[in-house]
Amino acid sequence: MDRQISRRDLFDGVAAVAACAALGRHPGAAAAAAGGVTVGDALTARGLHQPARSQGLRGNTPDSLGVAHALRDGRFWERAGTPEPTGESYDLVVVGAGISGVTAAYTWVRHDPRARVLVLDNHDDVGGHARRNEFHPAGRSGPLIGHGGSRALYAPSAWSPDGRDLLARLGVEARRQDEHGDAGLYPGLRMHDGVFCDRESFGTDRLVVLDPGATTAQWVGELPIAAQARRDLVMLFDDPPDWFPGLSDTGKKERLAGLTYAGFLRDVCRVHPDAVRFCQTMPNAAWAYGSDALGAIDAWAGADRFTYPGFAGMGLDGTRPSAYNARRVARRWAAPDGEVYCFPEGNQALVRMMVGRLVPGFAGATSMEEITTTSFDYGRLDRPANQVRVRLSSPVVLVRNDGPPDAAATATVGYFDGHRVRTVRAGAVVMACWNAVIPYLVEDLPDEQKEAMRQAVKLPVVSATAQLRGWHAFQRAGIRRARFTGAYWVTAELAPPVSAGSYRCPRGPAEPINVHLVHTPAVPGMAPRDAAVAGRRRLSGTPYDRLEYGVREQLTRLLGPWGFDPARDIEGLTVNRWGHGYAPEYARPWDAFHPHGPFPADTARRRFGRIAIANADSVPGADADAAVSAACRAVRDLRNARGAVPG
Structure with a gap:
């Protein structure tokens, strides 16, 4: 248990949060300023923009959230200085490079092929919650790829018209999953779901296999x-x-x-x-x-x-x-x-397919068959000659209409580049970030709209991907997935058997494989919004090494009786910490206005002059289709408004 994992980047979240609080500015600011480069440059130099360096603590890291927290706490502008214009002007600026933001850019350019577009994001990768985790185990030809958040297309046959249109334009055929996956792999090896009754719930640890052939009395009889x-x-x-x-x-x-x-x-x-x-x-x-x-x-x-x-x-x-x-x-x-699992990396494939078509040279290929295994050049994202530029590690700190909202023809967008605030001019702005942060960026929004946005309290989720040298222990235990009844990580699941193009999923228990674990920090006994806030507070105080140890410890408790050794069998680990994870959906019994309304999201997503609101919070819905449909609606709102760019 005390042997180091060979392939990971140790990032102590608590230490970085403390440093951020002390500086009152972006955690990468000091290093960036010392070298005369931006945070994005510094991260590129450290290799964090390369897909292969995706291990350690990822997701909503202190690097990505430091500026947003400083804005929230009223500390940012005390030291930020006067914003400095870059002299850049764009037809559209998008705040957020997740599924919703990139879809907004892709849709805008489809309507106006000559438009200049800038996409800004506070993270060091595209995709938002849709992340790719990549490992390079010995003895495998090519990388082993997994998801780090948004993992599948949910009910694609019932997607919105906008969502189905996007999939068609990208050439993603969800019905072709049978060609890429092997739904019979685990059942063919007599591996089923299981439930692990843990000592946190029942005072003892016991795995019970949920064999479809067993009667209820048989498997219930094994529960402690x-x-x-x-x-x-x-x-x-x-x-x-x-x-x-x-x-x-x-x-x-x-x-x-x-x-x-x-x-x-x-x-x-x-x-x-x-x-x-x-x-x-x-x-x-x-x-x-x-x-x-x-x-x-x-x-x-x-x-x-x-x-x-x-x-x-x-x-x-x-x-x-x-x-x-x-x-x-x-x-x-x-x-x-x-x-429907179409890609081993989950829904980040959709984002990279769109970015690859918007930014020449970013992706070696953009088809459904090749996107998983092609090469990516992150150095191409923000070149001056690009018609569409994607600027990572650049948290937005201000968005305002240039004049009264009902008459403004342009807007100003400011972002923090690591040591100063830079501004650009925009003909239109799509806010594809979280609703809860928008009131801090668009300060002159109507109070009613700000309050509606604050109702969208995202639920925290932690998604860990552990790369194992083999999965004999899972096979001997007879499980492919286990639900824990009360331990820290609530599920542990072998990677879905999905292949894509030349990428082939593991098919035998001697092969390296990814196992995905989920932790949900929401505190039991509270309403979801209160539980999310309390859980996020706990999560922010949890260092990476504790998360790493928990993965080792729970997998050992689950699989130890079947020969699992964490020091030998865990070869890589990525923890994707989404403190602001799932978009909250309206649900009973908590939302008394559901289903009859009025709905806070209707107020929250109102266009405000040259500024439109996208992101899944504005639907609300915790799936890729919600993000896509919100982006398309925001683009329509802007293009239908007075003075919209023709095309």
Whole structure:
């Protein structure tokens, strides 16, 4: 357990946060100023712009958030000095190089092929939450690639018209997953899902394999829980009664809309506390919070063979969603495809395909078959000759209309380059960053709009990718994925068997493979927004070495009985820390205005002069389609406004 992982970059988050607080400016400012270069230059010199250097602590690092936190705390402008114009002028400036921001740039240029566009981002890579994790294990021909956040296309057959149009233009055929993946690989090796009843929940560690061929009584009988809890779980899965007899279908769903799933189990089903505890982490990986916060109406809609039991006896109409269901849950009725894994790196492939078409020389190829294995030249992103420029490690600090919003023909955008604020002129601006940060950047927004934006409190998520030298222990244990009932990391899952072009996924347990782990910091027992804030505060005080140790320790507890040795078997590790992760969707019982409105997002996404609002928060929805549709709407808002660029 104490042997160092051979391939990683150690980045102590707590130390960097402390340094940032002391400086009151971007964590890279001192080094950049000393060398006379920008933060982007400094990061490039350290190799962090190269895809192969994607290990250690990534995501919302102190480097990427230091300036935003200084703005929030009122410290930034005390030392920033007077903004200095660069003399640059663009038809469009986009704030944020995630899926939404890059889609906005791509869509704008499609309408106006001659437009000059600048994309600014506070991170050191494109993609936002869509990240690529790359490893180079010995004995493998080519890299081993995984995702670091946004991992799949969710229900692409039910995407918005804008989303489906983008996929078509990029040549992404989601239905072709069977050509790239091998859904039968793990089942063919008798590897299934499992649940790890950990000592944090039940005082002991025990892995139970959820074999589809086993009866409920068989696998429940292996759980280290009270005898009454076992009887209750068998009843919930196999023969639950109608908990609301005499109510209509609509009445029953209204009752469920007022309950959390844990509350439903505890107060309606009145099951043993161990049964409630067993179900607590069922939604965490998908929702970033537990059953104590998940609405019972959404649990009903997501129930399956091993998940969210208790509803089968109520006779609910399952042919269509309830009006009270959250957006993503309602979409499952219109989409039989669920999550579709098209790329081993997840949805960052979409971003790189778009950037490759916008910036000459950035990508060696941009097709679906070649994007995973092609080369990338990050030095091409911000060349003066580019029609479209992407400027990384450049956090935006001000956006304002040049004149009254209803009459302004241009806007000014300022960003911090590592030691001073630089400004550029824009014909239009798309804000594709988080809603919660926009009020600090666009200070003259109407108060009503600022308040609506502050309602979008993102849920923190940590996604770790550990590169293993082999996966015999998983095979011997009989699992491909495990849910933990109460430990720090809530899931551990072998990489989906997805190939792309010449990239081939691991197919035998002797081959190196990635295992993905998820931690959801939201604190149980609170409403999602409060839980997110409290969890993010805890996460900011968690150093990288503690996260790394936790990965080793939990994988050892899970797989140690089957021969797993962390010092030998873990060869690389990337921790993608998304303190501001999933966009919060409107859901019962927390959002009383859902589904009838009015909705804060309607107010938050109003165009303000030359400034339009994109990003998934403005939908809201925690998936790539939400980001894409928000970007396309923002572009339309600007182009339909008075004085929009023709084309």
